[in-house]
Amino acid sequence: MAKANNKMATTLNLILVLSLVLMISIAESRQLGTVGFGEKGDVVCESVYGAEEGDTCESVIQKFKLTSDSFLSINPNLNCDNFFVGQWLCTEGTVN
Structure with a gap:
């Protein structure tokens, strides 16, 4: 039983970390203007x-x-x- 709970906690932690990395990368790209800003023809x-x-x-x-x-x-x-x-x-x- 403890093994299943440990596996579930590890999976949830992994999802949480991946979500956090995704949010940071999106925020950084918007802040730095790398998404749709300053491209040729703008x-x-x-x-x-x-x-x-x-x-x-x-x-x-x-x-x-x-x-x-x-x-x-x-x-x-x-x-x-x-x-x-x-x-x-x-x-x-x-x-x-």
């Missing part, structure tokens, strides 16, 4: 603008004196035919 936005009623891609480009290529490169998922009031648009930034 946009680093330094200034944003909340779209207003009547804004178009062209009007925002003109308002902030940008080129079309630079505006679209720092807003890679923007649909110029359908963005909404209050949508954050990057107006100054870089692409890694």
Whole structure:
């Protein structure tokens, strides 16, 4: 009987240690920014603008004196035919 309890305690301790190691590794990777941060092609936005009623891609480009290529490169998922009031648009930034 004591042998079974000892085996069960060892198994539970092993599960506990593995869980702790997993939690620490996840926390460390998030803290160090190694998960999805700073990868090639990521946009680093330094200034944003909340779209207003009547804004178009062209009007925002003109308002902030940008080129079309630079505006679209720092807003890679923007649909110029359908963005909404209050949508954050990057107006100054870089692409890694």
